[in-house]
Amino acid sequence: GAVVSQHPSRVICKSGTSVKIECRSLDFQATTMFWYRQFPKQSLMLMATSNEGSKATYEQGVEKDKFLINHASLTLSTLTVTSAHPEDSSFYICSARGGWGGITGELFFGEGSRLTVL
Amino acid sequence: QKEVEQNSGPLSVPEGAIASLNCTYSDRGSQSFFWYRQYSGKSPELIMFIYSNGDKEDGRFTAQLNKASQYVSLLIRDSQPSDSATYLCAAAAAGRRALTFGSGTRLQVQP
Numbered sequence A: 001g002a003v004v005s006q007h008p009s010r011v012i013c014k015s016g017t018s019v020k021i022e023c024r025s026l027d028f029q030a031t032t033m034f035w036y037r038q039f040p041k042q043s044l045m046l047m048a049t050s051n052e053g054s055k056a057t058y059e060q061g062v063e064k065d066k067f068l069i070n071h072a073s074l075t076l077s078t079l080t081v082t083s084a085h086p087e088d089s090s091f092y093i094c095s096a097r098g099g100w101g102g103i104t105g106e107l108f109f110g111e112g113s114r115l116t117v118l
Numbered sequence B: 001q002k003e004v005e006q007n008s009g010p011l012s013v014p015e016g017a018i019a020s021l022n023c024t025y026s027d028r029g030s031q032s033f034f035w036y037r038q039y040s041g042k043s044p045e046l047i048m049f050i051y052s053n054g055d056k057e058d059g060r061f062t063a064q065l066n067k068a069s070q071y072v073s074l075l076i077r078d079s080q081p082s083d084s085a086t087y088l089c090a091a092a093a094a095g096r097r098a099l100t101f102g103s104g105t106r107l108q109v110q111p
Helices: none
Strands: A004-007 A010-013 A019-025 A030-038 A045-051 A067-073 A076-081 A090-098 A113-117 B011-014 B019-025 B030-038 B045-050 B054-058 B061-066 B071-076 B085-093 B105-110
Touching (some): A010 A019, A019 A030, A019 A090, A030 A067, A045 A067, A076 A090, B011 B019, B019 B085, B030 B061, B030 B071, B045 B061, B071 B085
Antiparallel strands (some): A004 A019, A019 A076, A067 A076, A090 A113, B019 B071, B054 B061, B061 B071, B085 B105
16 A cells, blocks of 8 residues: 655753754655644644645644645655744654545645654 | 544353444544554454445454444454444545544453
């Protein structure tokens, strides 16, 4: 099946620094990618929808200037957490949807990136 | 009111039993429904999806959908300890390509 690769899997950084997370679709072209955040024992919360070649659409309450999303190609989307703070510590997961449309929505998740801000 | 609701559990069943996981949704515009399994510290993996009323079977898993009652369920037959995980129900609404997830039900299969 289709594979989505996410990197890094774990990152620890100091407060105030920026962290970039990459999401790649390895064997298909992903016209749309989704970024989710999951806090411990909670569900996945959609942060933003990333469309290749256009600006990302952010969910209500998500600061677009803090969580920068770039989807420069059909196989790569990046999430940059700028000026990270301890409250940004979370599990960030990307999901990619191919261009074949259909009723099933996105099907493929990356492995996730666990961010710890000290 | 949450859009997709699940009982957080834990749901504990003995090995070999049937585990029944339930989910309700509030958006009548939801068209397709997904069950994901998530092990601790890992990202979700798709088990199956359903978009027509009735049952859909795939191996030991059966998804059931009742749109009139806005209810989705997942049955796991012959439960194994390796099935112990959190099961996430998700819904996709027409015109919205992202999925809305429930908070998940933690399943524990006792050997």
